[in-house]
Amino acid sequence: MSNHKPVVIGVAGGTGSGKTSITRSISQRFADKTILVIEQDYYYKDQSHLPFEERLRTNYDHPLAFDNDLLIQHVNDLLNHKSIEKPVYDYALHTRSNETVEVEPKDVIILEGILILEDPRLLELMDIKVFVDTDADVRIIRRLLRDIKERGRTIDSVIDQYINVVRPMHLQFVEPTKRYADIIIPEGGQNHVAIDIMATKIQTILNRKAI
Numbered sequence: 001m002s003n004h005k006p007v008v009i010g011v012a013g014g015t016g017s018g019k020t021s022i023t024r025s026i027s028q029r030f031a032d033k034t035i036l037v038i039e040q041d042y043y044y045k046d047q048s049h050l051p052f053e054e055r056l057r058t059n060y061d062h063p064l065a066f067d068n069d070l071l072i073q074h075v076n077d078l079l080n081h082k083s084i085e086k087p088v089y090d091y092a093l094h095t096r097s098n099e100t101v102e103v104e105p106k107d108v109i110i111l112e113g114i115l116i117l118e119d120p121r122l123l124e125l126m127d128i129k130v131f132v133d134t135d136a137d138v139r140i141i142r143r144l145l146r147d148i149k150e151r152g153r154t155i156d157s158v159i160d161q162y163i164n165v166v167r168p169m170h171l172q173f174v175e176p177t178k179r180y181a182d183i184i185i186p187e188g189g190q191n192h193v194a195i196d197i198m199a200t201k202i203q204t205i206l207n208r209k210a211i
């Protein structure tokens with residue numbers, strides 16, 4: 001990577017809005033060593049000391065569920081060209097794994113998560129803030145399919161969690177962060193125009209830094 005300070009981009013949006021898909025599409029436009037993606041989900045507070053039944057009762061859509069202190073420490077380390085030990089998260093067990101992954105700094109750091117624009121300390125570190133804005137009906141359908149296929153959930157558990165926790169928390173904490181976004185992207189994953197615009201903007205910043 002170059003000697004310049006990395007560019008930090010925040011990508012927020014409700015569950016199932018397409019944050020991961022859009023971030024992946026942007027990253028794929030660049031060489032492997034250019035973009036580092038940090039998922040806020042991997043920074044859920046460690047719950048390995050709690051019994052599984054108790055972990056099921058955690059509110060994973062509240063700002064206090066995240067260990068943002070650690071996330072901020074890691075972003076600052078990366079900005080200072082230091083490697084980090086990124087946590088690994090297990091959605092089926094509802095806690096961090098014992099393992100971590102050593103991650104080296106790259107020129108562009110994308111921070112992605114439902115509440116990534118909620119903490120003013122994180123906003124301060126970002127050069128570009130994005131909110132992926134997808135209708136709630138589309139988001140719940142996507143989440144239902146994904147959580148059953150990839151996160152070890154049942155139809156009943158996803159619906160119950162959505163109605164009782166995810167939806168109210170989205171309205172209270174996620175949706176209001178849209179006001180901090182520089183760019184609002186409708187529909188996420190397949191919005192090729194928005195992906196092109198983001199990739200062009202990132203390339204422009206990288207070119208400027210290379211001079």
Ligand SMILES: Nc1ncnc2c1ncn2[C@@H]1O[C@H](COP(=O)(O)OP(=O)(O)O)[C@@H](O)[C@H]1O
Pocket residue numbers: 013014015016017018019020021022142143145146187188189190191
């Ligand atoms: N435009 C799209 N059309 C159809 N499915 C999509 C689209 N965007 C995302 N998905 C799917 O919806 C689910 C949630 O998308 P994801 O990118 O993981 O959203 P988020 O990270 O915001 O929760 C994933 O299974 C993904 O493959």
Ligand SMILES: Nc1ccn([C@@H]2O[C@H](COP(=O)(O)O)[C@@H](O)[C@H]2O)c(=O)n1
Pocket residue numbers: 014015016019020041044060061090091093094095113114143166
């Ligand atoms: N143990 C967990 C941890 C998180 N969640 C849910 O994940 C959602 C955020 O991830 P997205 O990829 O959908 O943005 C969030 O809404 C949490 O409810 C979970 O169910 N279990």
